[in-house]
Amino acid sequence: MRPVCRSQTWVVRPSGLATCAISWQVPPVPKVFEKDGFLFFFYSNEHRPIQVHVRRGSGEAVFEVAHGVELRESQGLKIKDLAKAEALASEHRELIITKWHEHLVR
Numbered sequence: 001m002r003p004v005c006r007s008q009t010w011v012v013r014p015s016g017l018a019t020c021a022i023s024w025q026v027p028p029v030p031k032v033f034e035k036d037g038f039l040f041f042f043y044s045n046e047h048r049p050i051q052v053h054v055r056r057g058s059g060e061a062v063f064e065v066a067h068g069v070e071l072r073e074s075q076g077l078k079i080k081d082l083a084k085a086e087a088l089a090s091e092h093r094e095l096i097i098t099k100w101h102e103h104l105v106r
Contacts, residue, residue, distance in 0.1 A: 029053075030103040032096055038085055040096065046104050052096045054085045063089045065096050 032040040032052060039055045050066040059076030063069050069090045074082055089096065 030099065032099045033092060035088055035092075036084065038081075038088055040089070040092070042100065042103060044104075046100075050097055050100050052089060052100075054089065056081055056085070061085055065089060065093050065100075069093060 029041045029043055037056050040052050049064050051062055051064045054061050061074035061077055062072045064072050
């Protein structure tokens, strides 16, 4: 996800890195739920199959939930965190599908 500079004022640091003069703001994502340090969410430009992203710390995973819960990809999550995320996704699968239709089906 690309950060957005709301002020439209960029400052180029001596290192050559351009930063926003006020602050970096990440566009909001539709949040499904948060539990035990895991954030379950969608990106606004999601596509089928029905899927949910889960983030904990700097790690993230994607689960497809249309026909059960199946891990599609992950990065930076430990095996025990993936197992916990999958269990939470299974427990809240109906909620995830309901929220998907509320936020993403137009």
